[in-house]
Amino acid sequence: MPRLSDTALTDALRIGNPDAPLSITIYEDYLCPACATWDRRHRDRLTRACAAGAAVVHYKPVHMMATRSNPPGYSLQAASALVSAALRGQLVTFRRALLDHAPAEIRQARVTMNPEIVPHLASQVSLTGGDFTHEVATTAYRDAIEANFAELREQWADPNGAVFVPTVVANGHQIDVSPASNTLQEMLSDVSS
Secondary structure, three states: OOOOOHHHHHHHOEEOOOOOOEEEEEEEOOOOHHHHHHHHHHHHHHHHHHHOOOEEEEEEEOOOOHHHEEOOOHHHHHHHHHHHHHHOOOHHHHHHHHHHHOOOOOOOOOEEOOOOHHHHHHHHOOOOOHHHHHHHHOOOOHHHHHHHHHHHHHHHOOOOOOOOOOEEEEOOEEOOOOOOOOHHHHHHHHHHO
């Protein structure tokens, strides 16, 4: 399995200037309907803020919903593939493809996700080749994904020990991600003015 330094992983999974006044960390699962909905609501605003130097976004893919797919494991496969893609300069495009393909809802215990979906999405954004294909097939960045999930549980669990995705942290404070919340917009307005 490939070994990445913390710096290499952080650099690959970041957009924006690391010295920006607003630092945002997003823990997300690519099987999660709420993650996809939250991203669609905020992605353009975050992209503009990063381009303007007002914000930096750190992505922390997790596999919280790994048992919710049939067959199990889609979350881990997708999250590990995102690391592979990010290391090849395809963080933004592949992440968007994964989130746009997330199910709209999961009503039953599991949702059917063909293991070939991730390689198919990768090919649509020109991510192919032996090394990438091998990394996806072997979930090469499993350790990094498990470290993200451990960090989510250790730092951002609620008082009952439960964790949720998406979990969004801005300048060290977890923010409300409910559909009615305007917290992120207000924070971005503050640093963009």
